[in-house]
Amino acid sequence: MDPEAERRYVLSLSCPDTTGIVARIAGFLADAGGWIVEAGYHSDPDTGWFFTRQVVRAGSLPFDADELRSRFAALAAELGGQATWRVTDTGVPKRAVLLVSKEPHCLHDLLGRVTAGELPVQLAAVIGNHDTLGDIVRAHGVPFHHVAFPKAGSGATAGDKAKAFDELRGLVDQHDPDAIVLARFMQILPPQLCTEWAGRAINIHHSFLPSFVGARPYHQAYARGVKLIGATCHYVTADLDAGPIIEQDVIRVDHGDTAVDMVRRGRDAERLVLSRGLRWHLEDRVLVHGNKTVVFH
Incomplete structure (x- = not known):
């Protein structure tokens, strides 16, 4: 053809x-x-x-x-x-930059889909606030950059963290990406970056928002005795885990599932939801209006 x-x-x-x-x-x-x-x-x-x-x-x-x-x-x-x-x-390839920490499952999934030609995107770079996933990324022929963020309790100042985000911004912006994907990137973007990357920064939250925002949502869900867990792909805004939602999915659980079971099963939802949401974004299927989206499937 x-x-x-x-x-x-x-x-x-x-x-x-x-x-x-x-x-x-x-x-x-x-x-x-x-x-x-x-x-x-x-x-x-x-x-x-x-x-x-x-x-x-x-x-x-x-x-x-x-x-x-x-x-x-x-x-x-x-x-x-x-x-x-x-x-x-569509003749002009879209570009994406992935932001990661230590969790590999979403990164593995996206790298595999790009390699198989299932996602219409060029991965310009992967940036991690740990170097744990560098070898995986380089094995796929994608540049990997490590930006060291100060550890909690290390005595670092707010200025130290701001410098790390400035370095991150520079690495991302040099590629002028169509999508900046927080593939389980365990850092909260500062408001200025949320504004600069509005409509391009996409996050996967391991919860069916708006329930159980913030850290350890599966453990929150386990403690609440929920019967459904899920994942949410959304655009990043300065309001934590409250940006316009692109895609969501759920998995049924019961009283026999432990918190560890929920984490394991929830990762499956995260992979699928993030890849769907990213695809729809890249195909210009998502129109944002206020804090809601219209998605033309």
């Missing part, structure tokens, strides 16, 4: 809802010769907002993605100053 035949332009838009938006977008693309191969729509009656994701065969248009952006900007402006939109080109 010719790669150009599979190349797509993905147009996503959110704006105040009104009559005729679908017709105007469809007419705009049809007038340009665009062949729509996928289209999703959502109208939210509570907020009065409209959301759409359109996928067009790149070869059906007589111009490139930059020209499509230029032409669509005029239509988007007519839909109101609050409209947000983007056009991406």
Whole structure:
């Protein structure tokens, strides 16, 4: 199959809802010769907002993605100053940087999926606040960087931790990644980084949020006697474990499961939820509005 035949332009838009938006977008693309191969729509009656994701065969248009952006900007402006939109080109590979600590299961899963061609992304680098996982990363041909964070109780100051985050920021930003994935990265991002990386920083929380936030959620769940455990993939915000949710899943447990059993079984959910959420983000299927998301599967 010719790669150009599979190349797509993905147009996503959110704006105040009104009559005729679908017709105007469809007419705009049809007038340009665009062949729509996928289209999703959502109208939210509570907020009065409209959301759409359109996928067009790149070869059906007589111009490139930059020209499509230029032409669509005029239509988007007519839909109101609050409209947000983007056009991406599947022929331009997305880049991701992974942030890790010591837990290997999410890292192993993502490395395997990328190696197998199951995730549409180039791993630009993996950065760890421990060097434990460096050999695993380098074995996959991906650069690994160790950023040493001060240990709790070591007498380090807030400035020492800020310096570590400055180093982390520099390593990440040099790649200008489309996704910054906290694959069980056991550090809380400072508010400034949450703002700078808004809409790109993705976290996997080993709990079915909003329940059991913070540390050791499986042990919290065990102590509460829950019957369902799960995992949540969400965008990172300055509010701990409270960013817009991309994907969630649950696993049933019972009174015979120990906290260790819950941790082991929960890791399976974490792997799947993170890989799904990352894929949908990379495919521009996730539109954020406030603290909620619209996900076009």
